[in-house]
Structures are given as C-alpha cells and as structure tokens.
Amino acid sequence: MGSSTLISDTDAWKDLKSHVEDIKKTHLRDLMSDTARCQSMMVEFDGMLLDYSRQRVTVNTVDKLYKLAEAAYLKEKIKRMYSGEHINSTENRSVLHVALRASRDEVICSDGKNVVPDVWNVLDKIRDFSERVRSGSWVGATGKALKDVIAIGIGGSFLGPLFVHTALQTDPEAMECAKGRQLRFLANVDPTDVVRSTVGLKPETTLVVVVSKTFTTAESMLNARTMREWISSALGTSAVAKHMVAVSTNLLLVEKFGIDPSNAFAFWDWVGGRYSVCSAVGVLPLSLQYGFPVVEKFLKGASSIDQHFYSAPFEKNIPVLLGLLSIWNVSFLGYPARAILPYSQALEKFAPHIQQLSMESNGKGVSIDGVPLPYEAGEIDFGEPGTNGQHSFYQLIHQGRVIPCDFIGSAKSQQPIHLKGEVVSNHDELMSNFFAQPDALAFGKTPEELHKENVPQHLISHKTFSGNRPSLSLLLPALNACNVGQLLAIYEHRIAVEGFIWGINSFDQWGVELGKSLATQVRKQLHASRTKGEPVKGFNFSTTTLLTRYLEATQDAPVDPPVSLLPRI
Numbered sequence: 001m002g003s004s005t006l007i008s009d010t011d012a013w014k015d016l017k018s019h020v021e022d023i024k025k026t027h028l029r030d031l032m033s034d035t036a037r038c039q040s041m042m043v044e045f046d047g048m049l050l051d052y053s054r055q056r057v058t059v060n061t062v063d064k065l066y067k068l069a070e071a072a073y074l075k076e077k078i079k080r081m082y083s084g085e086h087i088n089s090t091e092n093r094s095v096l097h098v099a100l101r102a103s104r105d106e107v108i109c110s111d112g113k114n115v116v117p118d119v120w121n122v123l124d125k126i127r128d129f130s131e132r133v134r135s136g137s138w139v140g141a142t143g144k145a146l147k148d149v150i151a152i153g154i155g156g157s158f159l160g161p162l163f164v165h166t167a168l169q170t171d172p173e174a175m176e177c178a179k180g181r182q183l184r185f186l187a188n189v190d191p192t193d194v195v196r197s198t199v200g201l202k203p204e205t206t207l208v209v210v211v212s213k214t215f216t217t218a219e220s221m222l223n224a225r226t227m228r229e230w231i232s233s234a235l236g237t238s239a240v241a242k243h244m245v246a247v248s249t250n251l252l253l254v255e256k257f258g259i260d261p262s263n264a265f266a267f268w269d270w271v272g273g274r275y276s277v278c279s280a281v282g283v284l285p286l287s288l289q290y291g292f293p294v295v296e297k298f299l300k301g302a303s304s305i306d307q308h309f310y311s312a313p314f315e316k317n318i319p320v321l322l323g324l325l326s327i328w329n330v331s332f333l334g335y336p337a338r339a340i341l342p343y344s345q346a347l348e349k350f351a352p353h354i355q356q357l358s359m360e361s362n363g364k365g366v367s368i369d370g371v372p373l374p375y376e377a378g379e380i381d382f383g384e385p386g387t388n389g390q391h392s393f394y395q396l397i398h399q400g401r402v403i404p405c406d407f408i409g410s411a412k413s414q415q416p417i418h419l420k421g422e423v424v425s426n427h428d429e430l431m432s433n434f435f436a437q438p439d440a441l442a443f444g445k446t447p448e449e450l451h452k453e454n455v456p457q458h459l460i461s462h463k464t465f466s467g468n469r470p471s472l473s474l475l476l477p478a479l480n481a482c483n484v485g486q487l488l489a490i491y492e493h494r495i496a497v498e499g500f501i502w503g504i505n506s507f508d509q510w511g512v513e514l515g516k517s518l519a520t521q522v523r524k525q526l527h528a529s530r531t532k533g534e535p536v537k538g539f540n541f542s543t544t545t546l547l548t549r550y551l552e553a554t555q556d557a558p559v560d561p562p563v564s565l566l567p568r569i
C-alpha cells in the first residue's frame, strides 16, 4: 500500500463491505449449529483457549479479514515494530515495549543500538533496590523500615500498574510476598485523592515513588510537591532523599526536583506511556510490594505473548485474530463499543487500563500520513467484572444496543471456596455465568419459546431476546502473575493490530494537548484574580460565567498561605 493509500480504498476492504449483506442474513443461532465452523474458531495457546465462534462471522468472513490484513501489510508492520523502526512517525520514535520483557540474551535494536542490556540494567537496579527496601536494609530518616509505598502517577504511569497490582493482590504467591506491606496510588490532582492515599500511613514508614515519563505532567508534579511537603514537614527536608524515588525518562528534571539521581529508575522514549507497565513504571512499585521474582513471572508471561504474536500464523495468532474481529465489528458491522467483562474480581481494573490503552491509541481522526479518515477508527471500551455487570448494564447489552463483548474467565480461582452442602463451589457459581451469558446473547429467546412457557401475551415482546449479539470468550488456565502478563500483552498487541489495519498512528496522543493548554490559561487567571483581584477576561461567555461564579463562591480561600496547608489526617 502506498504511503497515503487508505485501507478503505483497497479491494479487500470493499469486498468485506459487500460481504456485510451476506452476514446480515445469518443468525448466530444458525452459525453456532455448524460444528466444523465453531471448531475452526477455537484457538489455543499455552493453556488458554480463545473461542470466537460467537462472532458474527463465517469461515469466509475470516478469510476475507486475512486478506484485509495482507492489504494493510500487517505482517510487515509487526516486523517493523519489533525491529525498532520509528513507526511512531509523528514523534519520530521506535515502539519497543516488547524489549521491556525480553530475556537477557535477546537482541532488540533502536537506532542501531541493542536496548536489552539497558533494560536489564534497570531491572537489576530495581531488584536490588526493592530487596533492600523489603528486607529493611534501606531505612527511612528515623531508621524505620519502609513498609508502605505511594506511587504517584497518572494515565499510563498509573493505570497499568494499578491493574496488575489489583490482579496480584489475591494471588496466593503474591499475597504471601506482600504480607505487612501496602501499595497505594495517587493519581488525581484532586486534594481528596491525597487524603485517600495517605490516610492511615505515616511519613516515617512510607516510600513515595514519583512516576512520570516526562516529569512535567501538571497533576503528577503537584502531587509530588504535595507528598514532598508531607514528608519534609514531618521529618525535615533531608528525609526526602530516603523517602522519595522516581521513575522517568527525564532524569534531569528528576534531579531538579530534588530526588537523588542514584534513586531514579530510567526508561526510554521508545516506550509509550500507556505501554509502559513493563518498564520501571510498573516494575518498581510492584517489586516493592510483591518482590522482584513475582514481577519477573509477570514479565515472562508478557514475553511469551510477544513471541507468539511475532511468529504464530494469523489463524492461530490470538492478538491478530482479536484485532481483526474488532475491525470487523467496528468498521463493517458498525458496532462502535466493546464491553470487557472479566469473570474475576482480580481483573477489576483491567477495563480502566484497556480504556486508556485502546482509546488513546486508536481514537484518531487522520491516517498516519495525516489524511482525514473516511471511516471511524477506535473503539469505545468499558467494562466491569462479571457478575457485578450483570446486575448493572447487561440489560442494555441483551435487549438494547448491540455491544460486542469480551468474556474473560479463569479455569482456576485464585482463592477457591466450597461450602459444605452447596451444589457447586463459589468459583463454579461465578463461572456458570461466564458460560451462560455468551449463549444468552447469541441465541436469545424467541416468542415461540415464550408461548410454549405460557408467558402471557402482553409480556411476549418484553421477554423476547433477539439474540445474534456477538461475543468472544477467553478462558485462561489460572490467574497468576504469568497469566496476568499474558493478558496484558494480548490486549496491547490486539490494539496495535487494529491501528495497523486502520492505518493510523496508535502510539501518539496529540488529542490530549488542547485541554492541557487551556487549563494553563485558567490557572493563570485564577492566580491573577485571587492575588490581584483581576476580573475574568479573555474567555467565552460560558467559561467567564462559570469562573466568576467559582471565584465568588471561594472568596474566603486563603491566598498564598504563609505555610503549606495539608489535610489533617
């Protein structure tokens, strides 16, 4: 495909467009009765099973999707990513998060340099530092061990680590390693988040990790200054060296902030923020909480998917298949959303992480060459753990709008419970829903079936389920650190596949800039109005009215307080 050719101009895309009419004539009830078709839609890797037979596709559709992948040069684009080409062209950067979990002997180059030794230098430094903190050989300013960690960061410097932390929290091995320790996250610049993350903790036993790729993000920097104040007001300014460390690509700004450069953990511009959980961004806080050996298992899990994604043929390649099916649902069937429904409370924070990963990566309006897209790219992602979601928004999914669903389950529970006298174990109860919901969506319930059940006539239409609602099921063997790493990498690569097919740059995020620069103007205005009484000016009528009301309502707020005001907790 020439550099400015859009995928929608290719024959493969047009062929799929006309194929939609064939699929509209089918119902999943019928598609599901074709066992050979269903059999061909089961894919296994390392004990996990992907079943995409409940997608609105025939074997023919899938073949056409492979042709689309060819027309988009998918294989070549994957290779270009792994070989360190600057595929993030608007920022002139490589995209090498796969190098973050490569084994020591692998060679992955960016700009002609093997980056794997640099990755392992940082990992070794994290292993050493986290062991010293965990064993109590690194102590705080008063000589006490640091048993609690607050990780400051937002967006990619927060959501991935939070997802993995939540997933490991109830894993027996990780839980054992975390005994007596706490890991909390401070993301929002809302001062109430400071209270939430510090309540019950003491500065003398707390280590603060400031995580920011750029070290300029306004929210994280104010939170970092706030936590520096929290520590120094309790323990003196010299305590900062013992109680604050940083993760960043901008080590100069880390030093300027007052953090000892030897306590800074680097990563590199070839790691996108939302793809950074396997760098020190995630590995440092998680190693402090669970110990490096547990986190290493997570990295190995992610790495196993990196190899699978790179080398498995498309018919057996889980991230490729998932990406192609997403394209089919969004661009051809016209379903813009995706529900992420893990039947596991440990995966509670998976959907919020995927929201950033997917929507910041693929929510683009122009091609990688800057050409406006004649089709919509990106997916609207949301989700909650099942069964909680079933008692919340599933009504809409069953009888309202069509939303393709990802059902994610684990064969083994992290924490099995089986009560004497109960028909099934608690995990079997949970998983009964995991198996039932996809069928309810696909098959639905017909008026005829309802008549047979003697449902009164006036309720027939209310109780009818149209069915034909697509979903896919991913059954993991268990949910340990390795499986969590695998799940993360599957979605990272799936999202890249979607971006490669849509022909966009999934690795930049210019759309977040405008709001930030407007906030700078507002910040200046608030300061000028509060300190010099300047009237609100230079904004539109609506913003002027809102700002004026805000200033009036907070007239009693102290201006430039003589000492820092911190919440009393």
Ligand SMILES: O=P(O)(O)OC[C@H]1O[C@H](O)[C@H](O)[C@@H](O)[C@@H]1O
Pocket (backbone or CB within 6 Å): 154, 155, 156, 157, 211, 212, 213, 214, 215, 216, 217, 220, 273, 274, 360, 509, 512
């Ligand atoms: O890690 P930082 O440089 O502090 O950036 C934190 C986040 O803020 C930015 O606005 C981007 O939208 C995110 O992609 C990024 O992860």
